[in-house]
Amino acid sequence: MRRMMRRMKRSQRACAIGIALAAILGSIGSAPAEIYPSRPITMIVPYPAGGLFDALARILAEPMRAALAQTVVIENVGGAGGSIAVGRVARAAPDGYTVAIGSADQFVVNAAIYSLPYDVVNDFEPVALVMSGPLLIVSKTAVPAANLKELMAWLKANHAQVTQGHNGSGGHSTSVASNCNASSVQAGNSYPIAALLRRCRTWSAAASM
């Protein structure tokens, strides 16, 4: 009797292991890909509505909806240079229903200027490079400079009065710009000016001419 009980227990255990294995295999076999996407996908734009990346997301959403046979909902999450938005994506379930559309602002620069609760490289998987292009360095025509060297000299001499446009990602880019202006334009090093240009997208807004 005792032996029978033991045998039963053993077979129950075997059965339980069998069920557990089936469950694991089942979850591998019916990978989310088979049913993905079965509900709307949220594309998080790390800028307020109306900017370049908002436009980009909205242009892509409709043809992606057609290709995926699921709605792609755009959600604008501004603030802190887009790090609030990107942090939300970092914490989202890794199931393909939360997607970030972003740039070097969020996925490169923010990691150097903020203390972020996520890692811009290790907490994400890249999906696709979408667009890439240079900036134009521009000013209003009233600025007394005929070329880039004259513009840089004028900026160096007048940095206290110069205001820079940026793409609306928040007050910090303005302060980054003034930091850059004060410390690096005076230092005469062109590369920190590049950092300034990177943050101050007057330049990129002007790229659409």
Place this chain on the structure above:
Amino acid sequence: MVQSGLLRAYAVTDATRLTSAPDIPTVDEAGFPQLHISVWGGLFVPKGTPKSVIAKLNAATTIALADPAVRRQLANIGQEVVPREQQTPEALAAVQRADIEKWWPIIKAANIKAE
């Protein structure tokens, strides 16, 4: 805005001039060699997303980017779609890595902080 005379364009931050605005010099030509900056955009998902799901999202993105209406709309806002062979996770990882290597030392050296 440049073409209508509202703004003056000094340079394009690339090694080659823009085909759409061939009169604007490159930064190299304007006396600032290597001041190359590109603005890129890409799609990211959380770490751990299954490869098959990433593949589906990537395929939907490439289908969207091949659509002539999409390319026209993007051109209207001054954006150039990257060639098909670069519309990949690998190409996005590569531009991110290159920008990290380029900008992190510059930002740290200039002591730029968000305020």
